[in-house]
Every structure is written in structure tokens, then in C-alpha cells.
Amino acid sequence: xxxxxxxxxxxxxxxxxxxxxxxxxxxxxxxxxxxxxxxxxxxxxxxxxxxxxxxxxxxxxxxxxxxxxxxxxxxxxxxxxxxxxxxxxxxxxxxxxxxxxxxxxxxxxxxxxxxxxxxxxxxxxxxxxxxxxxxxxxxxxxxxxxxxxxxxxxxxxxxxxxxxxxxxxxxxxxxxxxxxxxxxxxxxxxxxxxxxxxxxxxxxxxxxxxxxxxxxxxxxxxxxxxxxxxxxxxxxxxxxxxxxxxxxxxxxxxxxxxxxxxxxxxxxxxxxxxxxxxxxxxxxxxxxxxxxxxxxxxxxxxxxxxxxxxxxxxxxxxxxxxxxxxxxxxxxxxxxxxxxxxxxxxxxxxxxxxxxxxxx
Ligand SMILES: *Cc1c(COP(=O)(O)O)cnc(C)c1O
Numbered sequence: 001x002x003x004x005x006x007x008x009x010x011x012x013x014x015x016x017x018x019x020x021x022x023x024x025x026x027x028x029x030x031x032x033x034x035x036x037x038x039x040x041x042x043x044x045x046x047x048x049x050x051x052x053x054x055x056x057x058x059x060x061x062x063x064x065x066x067x068x069x070x071x072x073x074x075x076x077x078x079x080x081x082x083x084x085x086x087x088x089x090x091x092x093x094x095x096x097x098x099x100x101x102x103x104x105x106x107x108x109x110x111x112x113x114x115x116x117x118x119x120x121x122x123x124x125x126x127x128x129x130x131x132x133x134x135x136x137x138x139x140x141x142x143x144x145x146x147x148x149x150x151x152x153x154x155x156x157x158x159x160x161x162x163x164x165x166x167x168x169x170x171x172x173x174x175x176x177x178x179x180x181x182x183x184x185x186x187x188x189x190x191x192x193x194x195x196x197x198x199x200x201x202x203x204x205x206x207x208x209x210x211x212x213x214x215x216x217x218x219x220x221x222x223x224x225x226x227x228x229x230x231x232x233x234x235x236x237x238x239x240x241x242x243x244x245x246x247x248x249x250x251x252x253x254x255x256x257x258x259x260x261x262x263x264x265x266x267x268x269x270x271x272x273x274x275x276x277x278x279x280x281x282x283x284x285x286x287x288x289x290x291x292x293x294x295x296x297x298x299x300x301x302x303x304x305x306x307x308x309x310x311x312x313x314x315x316x317x318x319x320x321x322x323x324x325x326x327x328x329x330x331x332x333x334x335x336x337x338x339x340x341x342x343x344x345x346x347x348x349x350x351x352x353x354x355x356x357x358x359x360x
Contacts, residue, residue: 010174178338
């Protein structure tokens with residue numbers, strides 16, 4: 001059986017070239033006689049893999065010199081605790097609640113200090129991004145936290161919040177490297193890589209150097225201290241070595257594609273195809289306010305739960321995998337990350353048209 005179109009929200013589709021190249025190097029990585037999986041993380045060969053991955057990521061995003069890049073474990077969810085443990089000097093932080101992931105991050109931070117929920121879109125099932133131009137930012141807030149692309153609800157900040165001088169912390173798991181970003185606007189940018197970059201098990205944290213201190217909350221585990229990992233160049237203990245290797249290949253693939261400006265254009269073109277279809281469809285409709293639509297995650301419904309279920313069933317049989325919406329929202333969701341080809345979205349739209357004709 002060949003490869004299918006995989007619209008999973010994560011772990012998600014990866015570039016075929018990357019998978020092929022990893023397969024070629026599986027038994028013997030460049031004359032070392034072993035797989036990267038079997039290699040010491042202190043070896044010369046591995047040292048080169050992680051250093052090159054970091055250099056390529058810095059290149060892609062234009063990361064300023066006063067930012068560290070950390071390759072860590074524990075997924076994005078572990079950062080929900082690590083961020084307050086390391087940043088809550090005043091034991092206070094502002095959170096903007098735009099979906100499940102921001103909500104979970106706020107709940108976790110509450111274990112360590114005061115959490116001020118300064119805006120939320122929960123009133124309309126997180127179908128929009130609140131106006132963040134003049135929020136009641138707390139005087140004593142150590143940081144302002146956002147989830148920049150909401151994987152489940154399909155919204156994305158098109159403009160960053162006005163933090164009134166406070167440090168901005170952003171979870172970019174599901175929009176990482178989908179378009180250029182100005183890292184200098186953030187204190188921390190982080191993401192689990194299994195959405196748009198690599199295999200599950202690695203989380204990338206880009207953190208401004210002045211936020212890396214020994215002054216962390218009492219009881220913070222060594223492994224959850226940014227300074228420990230920053231000082232050791234992500235090699236304090238065994239890192240998620242194979243995952244970092246695959247991320248490195250994806251960074252090279254992105255550079256080969258022409259970089260993040262080109263990816264942005266491709267992603268806009270892909271998303272437009274699907275959104276334009278949804279906007280004129282008499283059966284399907286997108287669930288997000290148009291101005292806040294994500295380029296990566298596209299939720300849609302027919303308005304009839306049975307018909308939704310039929311669509312998911314028939315699409316699966318036709319070779320479109322993982323189109324079922326998140327269990328908390330129902331309906332459908334197409335995740336169209338960097339590695340989803342334009343042809344995949346074209347084929348999906350053609351299938352939706354046919355389904356519409358048959359079921360109206
Ligand atoms: C998937 C996801 C998470 C959780 O990631 P884990 O690596 O499973 O902890 C957090 N935030 C966002 C935006 C996500 O999409």
C-alpha cells in the first residue's frame with residue numbers, strides 16, 4: 001500500500017524526502033556503521049547533527065544572538081509548568097484563553113502563582129481571537145502567555161497582543177515554521193515538534209538569554225530548569241536524539257524549499273483553496289471567524305452530526321485519513337501543515353464537492 005493523504009493534527013505528515021533520506025541512513029549513518037538511534041549523544045557525528053540542526057533553525061527564523069535554542073523532552077505540555085517555574089519571579093502572570101491548550105497552560109501555571117485570565121474567547125467556543133490591542137495587563141505580571149495557533153479550534157493570532165512592555169510567551173506548536181516570525185518580539189517561543197516539524201518527543205524552546213537564570217521557584221527540578229539545559233547546549237542528559245536528527249532534516253528541507261517566506265506563500269495558497277470552497281459550499285461551513293483563520297488547521301461542519309460522521313467514514317474509505325474533528329468540538333478538521341502537498345488539498349476539495357452533490 002502506498003502513502004495516503006494524512007490530515008492528522010499531530011503527530012502529523014512529514015515530507016516524503018525527509019522520510020526517504022532517514023530510511024537510507026537507517027542502518028549506516030554516513031559511514032559510522034550505525035543508526036543515529038544507536039549513537040552516543042556525545043559522539044562527534046551526533047555533535048555535528050545537533051549543531052547543524054540549531055544553525056539551520058537559526059537561519060530559517062533569523063533568531064537573534066541573544067536567544068538560546070533548546071531541544072528538550074516532555075512535549076509542549078511540560079512547558080506549561082516549566083515556564084512559570086522559571087519565569088514567575090513575582091508569582092503572577094497574564095493568560096489569554098483561546099482554546100484547550102491555553103486553558104491547560106493556565107491551569108498548570110496556577111499551581112505556581114497567580115494567573116490572571118485577561119481575555120478569553122470561550123463564550124463562542126473559541127471561534128475567534130479576542131481583541132488584544134488594549135488589555136488590562138497586570139502591573140506585576142512576569143509574562144503574558146498566548147497559544148498563537150489554536151490547533152483544535154483553527155484560529156491564529158494575526159497580530160500579537162499589546163503586552164505593554166511585559167514579556168510575551170507563545171506556544172507555537174501548530175504553526176512553527178509555517179511562516180516567518182519576528183523572534184525578537186517574544187521572551188519565549190516554544191513548540192512540540194510533532195505538529196509541523198518532526199516526530200513526537202522533542203520540544204523546541206527559543207528563549208531570550210536574560211530569562212535564563214538560577215533564580216527559579218524553590219523546588220524546581222534540575223531537569224525543568226532552563227539554565228541547566230542552556231549551559232549544556234541541550235546535552236545535560238541524553239536529548240531526544242533521533243527526533244532532533246529528523247528535525248534537522250526538516251530544517252534542511254525547508255531551506256531547500258526556499259525558506260519561510262516561500263512556505264508562507266505555499267501555505268496561504270493551500271488554505272485559500274479549502275476556505276474558498278467552504279465559503280461557497282451549500283453543505284459545509286468553516287467554524288472560525290474569517291479574519292482569525294489558521295493556515296494550518298481548518299475545522300468545518302455540515303451542521304448535522306450524522307452527516308459529519310458519514311463524511312468522515314467515506315473520506316477515510318477514499319484515502320483521506322484523520323479528518324475527524326477534535327473530540328471536544330466534533331465535525332471535521334483538516335490539518336494542512338507544511339508537508340501536506342497542494343495536491344492533497346485539491347483532492348480533498350474535489351472529494352468534498354462530490355460528497356456535497358450526493359448529499360444535498
Ligand atoms: C499538541 C499541542 C500541545 C500538546 O503537545 P504535547 O507535546 O502532546 O504535550 C500543546 N499546544 C499546542 C498548541 C498543541 O497543538
